[in-house]
Amino acid sequence: MNTPATSPSFPLIQSDVELQGRNTLALPCKAAFFTELTHPEQLPHLRTAPEIARRQRFVLGGGSNLVLPREFPGLVIAVALKGRTLAGSDDAAHFVTAAAGENWHDFVLWTLENGMPGLENLLLIPGSVGAAPIQNIGAYGLEVGDMFEALDAYDFLAGKMRRFTAKECAFGYRESLFKREGWHLEGRFLITAVTFRIPKKWQPRPGYGDLMAELAQCGIATPTPEQIAEAVMRLRRQKLPDPAHLPNAGSFFQNPVVSAEFAAALGKAHPGLPRYPQADGQVKLAAGWLIEQAGWKGRNLGPVGMYERQALILVNRGGATQEEVRVLSRVIREAVLARFGINLIPEPVFCVLRTAICPDDSPKNPG
Numbered sequence: 001m002n003t004p005a006t007s008p009s010f011p012l013i014q015s016d017v018e019l020q021g022r023n024t025l026a027l028p029c030k031a032a033f034f035t036e037l038t039h040p041e042q043l044p045h046l047r048t049a050p051e052i053a054r055r056q057r058f059v060l061g062g063g064s065n066l067v068l069p070r071e072f073p074g075l076v077i078a079v080a081l082k083g084r085t086l087a088g089s090d091d092a093a094h095f096v097t098a099a100a101g102e103n104w105h106d107f108v109l110w111t112l113e114n115g116m117p118g119l120e121n122l123l124l125i126p127g128s129v130g131a132a133p134i135q136n137i138g139a140y141g142l143e144v145g146d147m148f149e150a151l152d153a154y155d156f157l158a159g160k161m162r163r164f165t166a167k168e169c170a171f172g173y174r175e176s177l178f179k180r181e182g183w184h185l186e187g188r189f190l191i192t193a194v195t196f197r198i199p200k201k202w203q204p205r206p207g208y209g210d211l212m213a214e215l216a217q218c219g220i221a222t223p224t225p226e227q228i229a230e231a232v233m234r235l236r237r238q239k240l241p242d243p244a245h246l247p248n249a250g251s252f253f254q255n256p257v258v259s260a261e262f263a264a265a266l267g268k269a270h271p272g273l274p275r276y277p278q279a280d281g282q283v284k285l286a287a288g289w290l291i292e293q294a295g296w297k298g299r300n301l302g303p304v305g306m307y308e309r310q311a312l313i314l315v316n317r318g319g320a321t322q323e324e325v326r327v328l329s330r331v332i333r334e335a336v337l338a339r340f341g342i343n344l345i346p347e348p349v350f351c352v353l354r355t356a357i358c359p360d361d362s363p364k365n366p367g
């Protein structure tokens with residue numbers, strides 16, 4: 001089905017659209033119906049248009065945290081809403097609003113260029129502004145939830161806009177209300193804009209091992225926002241494969257968080273085990289280290305494998321499908337469970353058909 005042309009109220013809906021170029025793992029996926037959302041006014045039409053209203057929906061951002069199926073029989077809505085603005089300020093903070101389809105990295109650069117530093121630790125994370133709250137993106141000791149004010153989303157069930165505050169979003173480690181409720185799989189809410197609260201009093205947050213070491217190596221003891229920004233971008237370019245050359249979805253598993261007792265016992269059995277104590281008394285472990293010790297760093301299974309320079313990154317060496325990614329993910333989880341008694345939880349979203357099955361439906365780790 002091809003409607004004649006896109007307009008502020010009526011989006012162009014296309015049939016049988018290939019999404020391989022729209023996900024960073026480069027998995028083939030044919031969407032039965034596809035549209036690019038350019039104006040929020042188009043949303044009611046997508047809810048009620050007879051040919052698509054009863055079909056499964058999936059909201060697509062930059063496709064950098066997705067494992068897509070070969071066929072998607074429903075409607076994929078690619079969010080292309082643009083715009084960013086200083087929405088206001090008070091004595092303590094700037095409030096900045098960005099439309100969901102803005103590129104995340106470009107948005108952070110824009111805040112820096114406009115004298116509102118604070119988000120620089122999150123530079124070069126691929127994807128869109130609208131997806132950032134879904135898994136509460138984080139890097140180098142900062143999470144999006146740390147500077148979040150509110151988001152606006154369209155509720156396809158109720159057919160109206162709704163605002164979510166930071167408290168309502170209930171952010172956790174790679175976690176939010178949206179993920180917990182499975183709404184990110186159902187396409188129930190489409191986030192249209194996100195407002196950030198950026199404190200006027202800037203504080204460096206170099207409190208993460210790699211970043212501190214990088215700054216120290218450059219002889220920087222009291223960094224400026226620009227120096228942190230440059231160090232973060234340098235580190236990421238060195239460590240992470242560029243999806244344009246080697247398709248991947250970033251870290252493929254969450255770092256497991258376990259009880260202090262479990263971590264201590266594991267540390268006795270495996271003296272090299274890296275351990276990161278958390279504020280709540282639990283201990284975060286490095287999933288990449290566990291995978292490496294289980295013998296999977298640089299190893300392939302068919303067209304997929306674990307990156308040779310960072311075992312946490314699953315890469316598509318060419319021609320892979322969702323099923324092959326799923327099989328490798330399962331094999332790695334079994335290997336780590338057998339060796340360490342730890343259940344790894346995949347970080348990217350496995351887009352599944354109609355009956356939404358969360359990939360992390362297995363038992364939680366001790367703690």
Ligand SMILES: Cc1cc2nc3c(=O)[nH]c(=O)nc-3n(C[C@H](O)[C@H](O)[C@H](O)COP(=O)(O)OP(=O)(O)OC[C@H]3O[C@@H](n4cnc5c(N)ncnc54)[C@H](O)[C@@H]3O)c2cc1C
Nearest residue numbers: 059061062063064065127128130131137138184191249250
């Ligand atoms: C090389 C690389 C490095 C990465 N590094 C990091 C990192 O350091 N830290 C980190 O946290 N993540 C990282 N990621 C993961 C990824 O960049 C983030 O999860 C990012 O927020 C995904 O954004 P996206 O727009 O690509 O979302 P997509 O992958 O398109 O979608 C992800 C989920 O969000 C939903 N979604 C997207 N947009 C909307 C919207 N507007 N409304 C409602 N739902 C929506 C989708 O339905 C899906 O469920 C990395 C990925 C890659 C490829």
